[in-house]
Amino acid sequence: MTNNxxxxxxxxxxxxxxxxxxxxxxxxxxxxTFHLNExxxxxSFHLRQTLMLYISYLVTRYGILTILGGLWQPNAIIPISxxxxxxxxxxxxxxxxxxxxxxxxxxxxxxxxxxxAQFIFARI
Numbered sequence: 001m002t003n004n005x006x007x008x009x010x011x012x013x014x015x016x017x018x019x020x021x022x023x024x025x026x027x028x029x030x031x032x033t034f035h036l037n038e039x040x041x042x043x044s045f046h047l048r049q050t051l052m053l054y055i056s057y058l059v060t061r062y063g064i065l066t067i068l069g070g071l072w073q074p075n076a077i078i079p080i081s082x083x084x085x086x087x088x089x090x091x092x093x094x095x096x097x098x099x100x101x102x103x104x105x106x107x108x109x110x111x112x113x114x115x116x117a118q119f120i121f122a123r124i
Contacts, residue, residue: 013042013043014105015030016034016035017043017047018046018099020050021046021095021099027050027054030043031124045107045118047124048117048118048120048121049109049114049117050098051121051124052121053094053095056091061087064080065084068083094110094112097110097111
C-alpha cells in the first residue's frame with residue numbers, strides 16, 4: 001500500500017472513518033488529509049454518515065430554537081429546554097452508534113440518517 005497522505009500513515013480507511021466522528025476539525029482532517037489522497041469505500045461511507053448527522057443536528061437544534069423560540073411560552077408545561085435536551089441526547093446516541101460502527105470496522109448505517117446520507121452525498 002502506498003503512502004500518499006502527509007502524515008505518512010498507512011490507512012485502509014479506518015483512521016479516516018474514526019476521525020470523521022469528531023465534528024468539524026476531525027471531519028475536515030479526515031476528508032482533506034486522508035480521503036482526498038487515498039479514497040476508500042470505508043472512509044467515504046463514514047464521511048457521508050457523519051456529514052448527514054452533523055447537518056441534521058444543526059438544522060434540528062437551531063431550527064427548534066428559531067421556530068419554536070418565539071412561539072413557546074416560558075411558563076409552558078414542557079419548557080423548550082427539555083425539547084433541546086431530548087434532541088441533544090438523541091443525536092449523541094446516534095453519534096455513539098456510528099462511532100462504534102467505525103471502531104469495529106463495519107459499514108453499518110446510522111439509524112434514520114444513514115441510508116439517505118449514502119444517496120444524498122454519493123459524490124463524497
